Amino acid sequence: MSVWDRPEPPNRPVPLDRERIVAAAVALADEGGLEEVSLRKVAARLDAGPMRLYGFISTKQELLDLMLDEVYAEILPEERSGDWREALSVLAHRTRAAALRHEWPADLLGGRAALGPNALAVGEASLAALDGRAGIDTALRAVETVNAYVTGAIRREIAHVRAERATGMSKHDWQRDSGPRLTRMLDTGRFPALAKAVYDGTDVDAETSFATGLDWVLDAVAAKLTPPPPPSQQA
Structure with a gap:
């Protein structure tokens, strides 16, 4: 049974639930990266014994899954555009914004498929944007292509951010130093x-740079889509 389907144990003297556990884990990761996240440190942040967390989460991987799904909740817009290109563009830009707020999701994006409810909602929104404009295989390849670009661009940008923080040198400082x-x-x-x-x-x-590359990728997707039928032929 997945972590999203398992019932939570009853509260004890120190109130605890998955929402509080995930919030504490996300805060730790925001402060120091994924290497700072452990069940022991999360428990300490919540002033609870580490063994109590196992009533809610069986493994660290489950905790990472829950954390990533929490970030996916920030990606899904409240309103969906009826234009496929705008819809995919909004999702891409919101993914970048969420990754820059937290940084650590860049280390998890692009791996195995995320199956949390928020991740599934983002996937649904991506495919739904292309509904009626492409067969399912074309839509899948299109979404995979956009996601591959977004993931790669985000990882590259965050790698630069981390390098600046680690060296204390801005992009312009590095250019000046390496210029000669x-x-x-x-x-x-x-x-x-x-x-x-x-x-x-x-x-x-x-x-x-991100916006330009995204536009080029969406141009390529547009070339593969089937134009919708004229209004007179629509049901």
Whole structure:
């Protein structure tokens, strides 16, 4: 029986439920990353004995599943757009925003399918956006493609954020520090395409880069979709 289907044990002198356990675990992860999350530390944060948590959660993996599903609740918008492109774009941008708020979901996204109720609702919204515009296999491949882009872009952006925090160097600090060596390498003439990109390319912020890449992916999806029938042919 999954963690979402198991009944919770009755309260004892220290009130406890899965909602409080997950909230404490998310707070720990927000503060120090997933390595800070353990049943012992969560129990200590709740002023409860570690063994009490096993009445609610059997393994750390179940706890991670519940934590990730809590973040999925932040992704699903209250209102859904009738335009497939806008709907998928909103979900992608909300996924990025949630990941940047917490950071640690980037370490869990892209793994095995998340089966919590909020994750399933996000998946339903993604596929429903394409309903009537593509066969189910095309819709599945389209959603997989968008999700792969979003996951990869988020992981790359958060890796940069973590590197800045670990080194104390901003992107511009790093560019200034590594600039002389890069200039020497480019001046050898061995990397003409890179030289053109460095000297002539436009540097954009992470949000602009994400939005541009997402638009290109959605353009590719649009090319695979079947146009809806004209109003006169619709039932």
